[in-house]
Amino acid sequence: MARAGTLIESVMKDIESKIASRAYLPNTRLPSVRAQAKAMQVSISTVVEAYDRLVAEGCIVSRPGAGFYTSGPIAPLNLTHIGPKVAREIDPLWVSRESLESTAGSLMPGCGWLPSEWFYQSGIKRALRNLARTHSLDLTEYAPPKGSQAFRHFLQRRMLSHNIEVSAEQIMLTESGTHAIDLIGRFLLSPGDTVLVDDPCYFNFHALLKAHRVKIIGIPYTPSGPDLERFAQAIKDHNPRLYLTNSGVHNPTGAHLAPHVAHKLLTLAQASELVIVEDDIFADLETIRSPRLAALDGLDQVIEIGSFSKTVSASIRCGYIAAKQDWIEQLVDLKIATSFSGNRFDSEIVLQTLTDSGYRKHMEKLHHWLAKQRQSTTKKLINLGIQPWIQPKDGMFLWCQLPTGKNATQLARDCLSKGVVLAPGNVFSQSLNAHDYLRFNVAQCTDEKIFEVLAWALDQQI
Amino acid sequence: MARAGTLIESVMKDIESKIASRAYLPNTRLPSVRAQAKAMQVSISTVVEAYDRLVAEGCIVSRPGAGFYTSGPIAPLNLTHIGPKVAREIDPLWVSRESLESTAGSLMPGCGWLPSEWFYQSGIKRALRNLARTHSLDLTEYAPPKGSQAFRHFLQRRMLSHNIEVSAEQIMLTESGTHAIDLIGRFLLSPGDTVLVDDPCYFNFHALLKAHRVKIIGIPYTPSGPDLERFAQAIKDHNPRLYLTNSGVHNPTGAHLAPHVAHKLLTLAQASELVIVEDDIFADLETIRSPRLAALDGLDQVIEIGSFSKTVSASIRCGYIAAKQDWIEQLVDLKIATSFSGNRFDSEIVLQTLTDSGYRKHMEKLHHWLAKQRQSTTKKLINLGIQPWIQPKDGMFLWCQLPTGKNATQLARDCLSKGVVLAPGNVFSQSLNAHDYLRFNVAQCTDEKIFEVLAWALDQQI
Numbered sequence: 001m002a003r004a005g006t007l008i009e010s011v012m013k014d015i016e017s018k019i020a021s022r023a024y025l026p027n028t029r030l031p032s033v034r035a036q037a038k039a040m041q042v043s044i045s046t047v048v049e050a051y052d053r054l055v056a057e058g059c060i061v062s063r064p065g066a067g068f069y070t071s072g073p074i075a076p077l078n079l080t081h082i083g084p085k086v087a088r089e090i091d092p093l094w095v096s097r098e099s100l101e102s103t104a105g106s107l108m109p110g111c112g113w114l115p116s117e118w119f120y121q122s123g124i125k126r127a128l129r130n131l132a133r134t135h136s137l138d139l140t141e142y143a144p145p146k147g148s149q150a151f152r153h154f155l156q157r158r159m160l161s162h163n164i165e166v167s168a169e170q171i172m173l174t175e176s177g178t179h180a181i182d183l184i185g186r187f188l189l190s191p192g193d194t195v196l197v198d199d200p201c202y203f204n205f206h207a208l209l210k211a212h213r214v215k216i217i218g219i220p221y222t223p224s225g226p227d228l229e230r231f232a233q234a235i236k237d238h239n240p241r242l243y244l245t246n247s248g249v250h251n252p253t254g255a256h257l258a259p260h261v262a263h264k265l266l267t268l269a270q271a272s273e274l275v276i277v278e279d280d281i282f283a284d285l286e287t288i289r290s291p292r293l294a295a296l297d298g299l300d301q302v303i304e305i306g307s308f309s310k311t312v313s314a315s316i317r318c319g320y321i322a323a324k325q326d327w328i329e330q331l332v333d334l335k336i337a338t339s340f341s342g343n344r345f346d347s348e349i350v351l352q353t354l355t356d357s358g359y360r361k362h363m364e365k366l367h368h369w370l371a372k373q374r375q376s377t378t379k380k381l382i383n384l385g386i387q388p389w390i391q392p393k394d395g396m397f398l399w400c401q402l403p404t405g406k407n408a409t410q411l412a413r414d415c416l417s418k419g420v421v422l423a424p425g426n427v428f429s430q431s432l433n434a435h436d437y438l439r440f441n442v443a444q445c446t447d448e449k450i451f452e453v454l455a456w457a458l459d460q461q462i
Numbered sequence: 463m464a465r466a467g468t469l470i471e472s473v474m475k476d477i478e479s480k481i482a483s484r485a486y487l488p489n490t491r492l493p494s495v496r497a498q499a500k501a502m503q504v505s506i507s508t509v510v511e512a513y514d515r516l517v518a519e520g521c522i523v524s525r526p527g528a529g530f531y532t533s534g535p536i537a538p539l540n541l542t543h544i545g546p547k548v549a550r551e552i553d554p555l556w557v558s559r560e561s562l563e564s565t566a567g568s569l570m571p572g573c574g575w576l577p578s579e580w581f582y583q584s585g586i587k588r589a590l591r592n593l594a595r596t597h598s599l600d601l602t603e604y605a606p607p608k609g610s611q612a613f614r615h616f617l618q619r620r621m622l623s624h625n626i627e628v629s630a631e632q633i634m635l636t637e638s639g640t641h642a643i644d645l646i647g648r649f650l651l652s653p654g655d656t657v658l659v660d661d662p663c664y665f666n667f668h669a670l671l672k673a674h675r676v677k678i679i680g681i682p683y684t685p686s687g688p689d690l691e692r693f694a695q696a697i698k699d700h701n702p703r704l705y706l707t708n709s710g711v712h713n714p715t716g717a718h719l720a721p722h723v724a725h726k727l728l729t730l731a732q733a734s735e736l737v738i739v740e741d742d743i744f745a746d747l748e749t750i751r752s753p754r755l756a757a758l759d760g761l762d763q764v765i766e767i768g769s770f771s772k773t774v775s776a777s778i779r780c781g782y783i784a785a786k787q788d789w790i791e792q793l794v795d796l797k798i799a800t801s802f803s804g805n806r807f808d809s810e811i812v813l814q815t816l817t818d819s820g821y822r823k824h825m826e827k828l829h830h831w832l833a834k835q836r837q838s839t840t841k842k843l844i845n846l847g848i849q850p851w852i853q854p855k856d857g858m859f860l861w862c863q864l865p866t867g868k869n870a871t872q873l874a875r876d877c878l879s880k881g882v883v884l885a886p887g888n889v890f891s892q893s894l895n896a897h898d899y900l901r902f903n904v905a906q907c908t909d910e911k912i913f914e915v916l917a918w919a920l921d922q923q924i
Binding site for chain 2: 025093097100101113116119121128132135138139140143144145175178179182309317336340342343344
């Protein structure tokens with residue numbers, strides 16, 4: 001009896017969690033008792049009893065002659081209920097909140113952005129003073145639907161210099177890079193669709209895609225791009241709708257897409273009508289240019305997005321989408337409907353900063369600082385037995401493997417207790433196979449205390 | 463045969479449009495041939511033939527033994543395909559784009575915001591100069607997950623002064639008011655849910671809710687709030703999930719929610735677990751305070767949202783959500799996932815402007831200007847035979863009825879040809895029964911040319 005009770009409860013729990021995560025939408029027919037029993041590998045009587053109890057709880061309803069239905073309205077969407085259950089320490093949202101909430105005293109070698117003093121603050125301040133001097137519509141008026149025309153022309157020239165053929169009318173400004181991806185998701189995805197990401201990839205891609213209730217498939221990332229065999233197999237097995245990637249400096253590995261991989265990848269995508277979203281957020285940190293899928297494809301199946309949160313400001317928000325014309329027109333409607341037309345003011349400051357004569361010089365200095373920091377951080381990590389997966393040419397990230405037997409999640413927990421916020425590998429990994437990896441941001445590794453705490457925490461693990 | 467052909471095509475077209483609007487989600491089972499035939503009132507053989515042709519077109523697939531399924535991936539989401547087909551001139555998205563795109567020369571008595579010179583630009587400029595002088599994290603760093611603590615404390619005090627009991631931890635900043643409503647929609651709504659709005663209501667509510675693929679029911683709005691009988695009936699008939707409204711100065715009517723209506727409304731909502739989203743965007747334009755549902759309810763089933771785009775700046779973006787604690791925590795996760803954590807910079811400028819000693823004085827002047835403009839615009843409109851529905855106590859809007867037999871959509875089309883952008887009533891009306899109404903923004907009615915063009919356009923209609 002105890003066993004039967006447990007089984008019924010576990011079936012109930014499974015169904016409840018499918019309702020909470022909206023795998024079962026409200027007012028939707030549940031699988032028949034027979035199908036459910038088969039799917040869950042339990043007896044029919046177990047499912048009958050579970051359904052009956054769920055009806056008693058008001059969680060589902062029985063419609064005579066039509067079967068069982070989820071009730072509506074349902075519980076609010078809870079992102080932490082979607083997808084496989086993971087420890088809070090490797091939950092992408094937890095890592096984001098921990099980094100964003102951290103107080104002045106804490107050290108953040110795991111965070112994804114530059115320290116504020118590495119940004120071109122004098123350029124931003126000049127732009128602010130300019131705006132404060134003029135009688136300017138930029139201070140109070142809504143933006144035109146696609147965003148500032150001057151900014152779109154700037155982006156057009158910038159993309160042309162990367163060999164991406166695009167007109168200014170094919171570009172729409174957004175509130176941020178994340179907002180850009182989110183709009184594309186709302187435009188192209190439906191719940192249940194499949195999306196490919198790199199494994200590892202930027203961890204917020206997981207949280208963002210969860211909010212779209214899609215199935216996420218991770219493609220192992222190699223030092224020259226995604227594993228092409230696995231990519232082809234995933235297309236065959238899952239008929240995915242989207243592939244979301246960084247072509248430039250890859251997050252978290254610092255790798256670059258090799259030209260021959262780019263070409264084959266695009267050929268595979270074109271054969272299957274897979275849309276590629278290429279996030280070019282790290283463009284200005286690149287020292288040697290890697291190919292852009294958007295350039296090879298001519299913005300047909302590839303959508304280019306980007307922002308300036310890594311190079312101008314994470315606080316003054318401005319992102320963009322470049323795509324084929326009819327998609328952009330529909331994305332404009334979607335943007336107006338869901339966020340009206342913002343960012344006139346922020347985009348003006350970002351544009352003035354980007355076109356300030358000092359910006360290029362500041363970027364050269366930044367490249368130099370980062371190169372120095374990559375070198376010194378690598379050395380200190382190797383001294384602790386922590387090995388970079390590759391030695392990146394540019395960017396701020398080092399993707400590193402711990403000594404044999406050490407666990408990154410435990411390490412992150414221990415270091416957090418000493419005020420050091422790390423980014424454990426499994427946060428970036430859809431398959432959760434990066435348990436002995438960490439991502440380091442070399443720009444945030446200037447304090448010696450980080451390495452002392454790391455050494456201490458490594459010693460805690462036998 | 464011709465008739466059968468036409469019927470089959472119309473069945474195909476109907477199914478295709480349901481797929482385009484995502485009434486049928488991808489990879490989802492279609493109704494059985496028998497059920498479809500019954501629903502569409504056609505013969506079974508017509509449906510069999512339509513399904514077969516749709517299979518041939520690749521639009522749907524047949525799974526032996528399991529029925530017909532929509533294929534995935536599907537066409538992108540197109541907002542203009544969702545809901546009843548309306549003329550572009552009364553499509554909310556068209557009116558938004560027309561107003562946002564308008565060039566310097568055009569007059570915009572239909573637009574929903576103040577002219578730039580009516581804003582407190584000197585306060586904004588002072589805030590900019592302040593920020594340009596300090597070594598400030600606000601220039602480059604991400605915001606904490608809930609947004610600036612100082613701003614949340616300011617909002618807490620502000621809400622307490624409206625008798626809304628709230629802690630700063632129950633408040634989250636957003637990119638804008640529209641963004642706030644959008645996040646709540648993603649949190650609480652699933653496709654197919656029902657949402658109540660006022661009829662008429664702010665037109666972008668329609669566009670926003672379309673993007674959530676919900677069923678929208680309009681409740682007739684009276685000079686003291688929504689019609690309570692119709693509200694009760696709609697709850698009974700449709701079991702709605704949300705009701706979205708302005709309690710303060712109502713858009714587009716300028717009416718106020720009366721206390722007795724607020725109380726009854728809340729009693730009805732509480733009896734049925736209906737969540738109310740109260741948009742308080744016009745708070746600072748109110749001269750006599752109307753009750754807030756959030757105050758009566760204690761932020762249990764009511765969610766309060768707002769922004770400063772009508773009083774500080776539409777370009778410097780900042781909105782907020784106040785709700786019960788556990789909802790806010792989940793909304794923070796959803797915000798980080800879908801837009802990361804922005805608006806630190808903009809919220810700092812808005813906060814400095816709001817707390818600048820000159821802001822209150824500017825608002826007093828603004829109230830005075832608006833009162834004068836309401837009076838003079840009313841007089842000029844009445845001279846043309848255009849009658850305000852009520853004489854609002856405050857705010858910028860006049861909801862006006864045209865002389866008998868005149869059509870607002872036609873009038874808007876004619877005036878547009880002369881460079882005057884109007885807002886025809888049916889844009890605001892879910893039931894499309896406001897064909898002889900227009901919304902005027904008195905702050906945008908200072909140019910005599912508007913009334914000359916109106917007189918001319920009225921004469922065009924016999």
